[in-house]
Amino acid sequence: MRRGQSSYNVVRELVEMQDLRIGIIGVGQMGADHAERVVRRISGARLVAVSDPDLPRANALAESLGEIRVIEDPLALIGDAGVDAVIIASPGFAHAEQLMACLEHAKPVLCEKPLTMDTESSLRVVEAEHKLGRQLIQVGFMRRFDPEYAALKQLLDSGELGRTLLLHNVHRNKSVPDTFRSEMIVRDSLVHEVDVARWLFDDEIARITVHAPKPTSLVANGALDPQLAIFEMANGAIADVEVFVNFQVGYEVRCEAVAEKGSATIGLGVDVLTKRAGQWGGAVPEDYRVRFGTAYDVEVQRWVDATHRREIDGPTAWDGYAAAAVCTAGIQSLQEGRPVEVEMARKSEVLG
Ligand SMILES: NC(=O)C1=CN([C@@H]2O[C@H](COP(=O)(O)OP(=O)(O)OC[C@H]3O[C@@H](n4cnc5c(N)ncnc54)[C@H](O)[C@@H]3O)[C@@H](O)[C@H]2O)C=CC1
Numbered sequence: 001m002r003r004g005q006s007s008y009n010v011v012r013e014l015v016e017m018q019d020l021r022i023g024i025i026g027v028g029q030m031g032a033d034h035a036e037r038v039v040r041r042i043s044g045a046r047l048v049a050v051s052d053p054d055l056p057r058a059n060a061l062a063e064s065l066g067e068i069r070v071i072e073d074p075l076a077l078i079g080d081a082g083v084d085a086v087i088i089a090s091p092g093f094a095h096a097e098q099l100m101a102c103l104e105h106a107k108p109v110l111c112e113k114p115l116t117m118d119t120e121s122s123l124r125v126v127e128a129e130h131k132l133g134r135q136l137i138q139v140g141f142m143r144r145f146d147p148e149y150a151a152l153k154q155l156l157d158s159g160e161l162g163r164t165l166l167l168h169n170v171h172r173n174k175s176v177p178d179t180f181r182s183e184m185i186v187r188d189s190l191v192h193e194v195d196v197a198r199w200l201f202d203d204e205i206a207r208i209t210v211h212a213p214k215p216t217s218l219v220a221n222g223a224l225d226p227q228l229a230i231f232e233m234a235n236g237a238i239a240d241v242e243v244f245v246n247f248q249v250g251y252e253v254r255c256e257a258v259a260e261k262g263s264a265t266i267g268l269g270v271d272v273l274t275k276r277a278g279q280w281g282g283a284v285p286e287d288y289r290v291r292f293g294t295a296y297d298v299e300v301q302r303w304v305d306a307t308h309r310r311e312i313d314g315p316t317a318w319d320g321y322a323a324a325a326v327c328t329a330g331i332q333s334l335q336e337g338r339p340v341e342v343e344m345a346r347k348s349e350v351l352g
């Protein structure tokens with residue numbers, strides 16, 4: 001014990017020494033949300049650094065959350081000896097380079113989806129991680145941690161309803177920025193259902209068709225919105241997905257699984273059903289941060305806990321790669337107006 005130091009402080013310091021020291025890259029909407037989560041709700045970890053090319057934004061966030069360093073260069077944050085683990089919440093185009101740097105420095109990383117922007121770079125990431133002989137990358141497909149999705153997965157896996165034959169999905173955002181084009185709807189939004197279908201069916205998507213009905217007149221950037229996607233799973237099951245990112249009303253995510261002996265639906269929002277002033281109904285969440293707040297909390301807490309054990313506990317780099325391959329085929333389908341086979345390396349050939 002140092003002179004003048006209380007035993008309480010010694011214990012506190014020991015606890016803090018064991019905390020995972022997290023650095024966050026990209027502190028826009030999602031990164032700022034994760035920063036607040038790590039500071040206020042996650043145990044066994046503390047936020048020590050942030051990085052964002054928008055320095056005023058990074059400075060303002062760091063100041064509002066306490067003693068947090070701002071490291072201008074994201075690669076310097078990854079290499080910093082005071083950072084044990086990284087959350088990547090930069091835009092998708094920056095992920096490949098930042099993930100490779102995390103692998104180079106052997107830093108565990110929770111990377112927001114998409115893993116990278118294309119199949120080839122995603123595969124390079126998978127291969128680089130495999131070479132290290134340790135899984136360091138977890139991908140931010142947070143729906144796997146949502147209590148409703150988790151209950152649905154458990155029910156389907158129990159076999160109580162027989163084999164699952166179909167999934168009907170709805171994915172609607174209130175609105176997105178003007179820069180959100182047709183391809184982004186596939187890569188940034190539909191990618192969640194790509195992961196959900198692979199996860200719930202425990203199977204790969206063999207073929208994808210993305211249809212573009214007459215677009216909403218409420219976006220002026222030429223985006224094909226809404227889109228209707230059909231995933232044909234390798235084992236013959238089918239999932240359909242409506243993605244509509246300028247729905248105006250609010251955020252809605254639903255999934256109905258149809259099985260041999262019954263069906264199960266999540267995302268009805270029935271827990272907020274109210275009756276008042278001669279009307280009945282409930283609130284529609286504004287966005288994903290509201291609808292999936294618990295899922296993000298569980299995702300980050302389980303990632304922190306697993307990182308302490310030198311493991312990951314969630315979607316792997318392979319899952320990110322598979323999703324990238326499906327989205328690449330999906331974009332081709334959207335452009336060519338036909339079903340497209342998904343081209344993917346064999347898992348056993350890449351991972352042994
Ligand atoms: N899991 C989920 O439900 C969600 C995931 N996301 C994902 O999170 C990531 C970030 O998305 P948003 O926060 O919505 O975007 P955003 O545009 O709100 O924030 C991105 C931030 O990254 C910064 N940035 C730009 N280039 C950078 C670089 N090269 N290195 C580091 N930072 C850089 C920007 O200045 C900005 O502050 C994306 O991968 C996105 O797909 C976003 C929303 C929800």
Ligand SMILES: O=C1[C@@H](O)[C@H](O)[C@@H](O)[C@H](O)[C@H]1O
Nearest residue numbers: 173176188189190192245288
């Ligand atoms: O990941 C997300 C956003 O990037 C995307 O833009 C939204 O469509 C999704 O609902 C949200 O979960």
